[in-house]
Amino acid sequence: MILALTCTLISFVFLQEKCEGFALRTFVPSMTNAKRSSPRTSSSRLYVQQWQPPTGNDNMNANQESILLSLDDIEDPYVNLETKRYFDGTKPDSGINLAVQNFKRQGATIIDQLLEIIRIRPMDPYAPPECLQLSLSNEAVTEAERQREAAGGGVDAHPVSRALYDVGCLFLDRLFDGRPIERFWFLEIIARIPYFTYVSMLHLYESLGWFRASELRKVHAAEDWNELHHLLIMESLGGNRRWSDRFLGYHVAIVYYWVLVLVYLGSPRIAYQFMELLEAHAVDTYTTFINENRSRLAALPAPKVAKSYYTSGDLYLFDDFQVSRAPGSRRPPCETLLETFINIATDEGEHVKTMIACQNYSDGYGTTVVSPHLQFDKGAENTKIDLNSEQLEAIEDEKRALWKKWSAQVNNEWR
Numbered sequence: 001m002i003l004a005l006t007c008t009l010i011s012f013v014f015l016q017e018k019c020e021g022f023a024l025r026t027f028v029p030s031m032t033n034a035k036r037s038s039p040r041t042s043s044s045r046l047y048v049q050q051w052q053p054p055t056g057n058d059n060m061n062a063n064q065e066s067i068l069l070s071l072d073d074i075e076d077p078y079v080n081l082e083t084k085r086y087f088d089g090t091k092p093d094s095g096i097n098l099a100v101q102n103f104k105r106q107g108a109t110i111i112d113q114l115l116e117i118i119r120i121r122p123m124d125p126y127a128p129p130e131c132l133q134l135s136l137s138n139e140a141v142t143e144a145e146r147q148r149e150a151a152g153g154g155v156d157a158h159p160v161s162r163a164l165y166d167v168g169c170l171f172l173d174r175l176f177d178g179r180p181i182e183r184f185w186f187l188e189i190i191a192r193i194p195y196f197t198y199v200s201m202l203h204l205y206e207s208l209g210w211f212r213a214s215e216l217r218k219v220h221a222a223e224d225w226n227e228l229h230h231l232l233i234m235e236s237l238g239g240n241r242r243w244s245d246r247f248l249g250y251h252v253a254i255v256y257y258w259v260l261v262l263v264y265l266g267s268p269r270i271a272y273q274f275m276e277l278l279e280a281h282a283v284d285t286y287t288t289f290i291n292e293n294r295s296r297l298a299a300l301p302a303p304k305v306a307k308s309y310y311t312s313g314d315l316y317l318f319d320d321f322q323v324s325r326a327p328g329s330r331r332p333p334c335e336t337l338l339e340t341f342i343n344i345a346t347d348e349g350e351h352v353k354t355m356i357a358c359q360n361y362s363d364g365y366g367t368t369v370v371s372p373h374l375q376f377d378k379g380a381e382n383t384k385i386d387l388n389s390e391q392l393e394a395i396e397d398e399k400r401a402l403w404k405k406w407s408a409q410v411n412n413e414w415r
């Protein structure tokens with residue numbers, strides 16, 4: 001009964017949005033209210049009010065440019081993630097408590113979305129992502145993919161994987177047509193799931209004593225950390241404002257997780273290969289998006305969370321998922337939204353390389369996948385050390401010999 005009601009509600013929401021087109025924009029009021037109550041709200045609102053969408057095709061007139069250039073003092077005009085904690089719960093709690101709290105929060109946003117669809121509640125025209133007026137052509141993404149595959153960059157995927165992938169792309173094109181930021185948010189929600197699966201399966205194998213690959217597990221954890229920041233960037237741009245998108249994203253993610261668990265149980269190589277397909281698609285999508293919106297993205301500042309992830313603090317985990325690069329060899333700028341999206345597209349390319357390395361490792365003819373901090377000699381920058389299983393064992397033997405020598409010394413001293 002509940003399932004039937006939920007399905008009907010989702011169908012209604014999506015149908016309404018399709019029928020009404022882009023005019024039916026929704027937002028989560030509590031998120032907007034939280035934003036308005038923060039000190040940054042006034043500058044944020046001022047920013048989007050002053051920033052009028054270009055009338056031509058991604059061209060700005062001189063007046064608009066002068067407005068944008070004078071907005072350097074605005075800290076972060078996007079959705080304030082710090083006030084968004086309500087959305088993911090406020091503290092670790094029992095499952096039942098978290099479920100009830102979540103049900104209340106989400107229930108309120110369902111009503112808000114419905115009120116906006118039937119135009120009882122007015123929309124905020126200055127809330128991201130709509131106010132950013134960004135675009136993405138499905139045809140251009142398909143063409144970018146075709147060109148990559150024609151140039152030899154295709155993924156030699158299992159026919160079943162390819163069929164599932166093609167259906168998924170068709171679904172994305174239809175559901176998120178004209179809504180690129182929401183599409184990216186949905187992609188990033190899904191993109192993290194395989195890394196959760198890989199870590200879970202490696203934990204399982206390790207717990208059973210079947211296979212231990214703690215370095216591989218560490219690399220996958222760093223990949224998850226990277227995808228998490230892509231997700232946070234999309235949330236700061238308002239990619240998860242609609243309850244219907246969130247509902248779909250979270251539920252698809254749960255199903256995807258368990259399907260991948262079964263696939264990994266049968267063949268880790270196929271599980272990694274499917275992820276290579278998705279990561280290559282992400283490169284095509286982000287690259288097309290950048291080309292289509294270049295000047296507009298260059299005029300907008302980077303979200304705070306992006307600056308923080310790419311340019312400040314300890315970048316150990318940022319280095320750790322890029323297994324073909326020496327630690328510290330990639331330190332990209334992140335001042336504008338353009339640089340933010342270029343960084344994300346480059347990250348996706350690094351994930352592709354890591355997935356290829358994992359497939360080779362699974363096939364048994366590649367080298368062991370380990371953290372770049374172990375793989376590269378810290379003393380010789382950009383010098384890669386290929387470590388196979390025998391070499392890793394030799395390192396372990398050497399360490400054990402040192403321990404034996406030390407214990408012999410200690411025993412002699414105590415005699």
Ligand SMILES: [Fe+2]
Pocket residue numbers: 188191226227230282348
């Ligand atoms: Fe991503």
Ligand SMILES: [Fe+2]
Pocket residue numbers: 191227279282348351
């Ligand atoms: Fe990715």
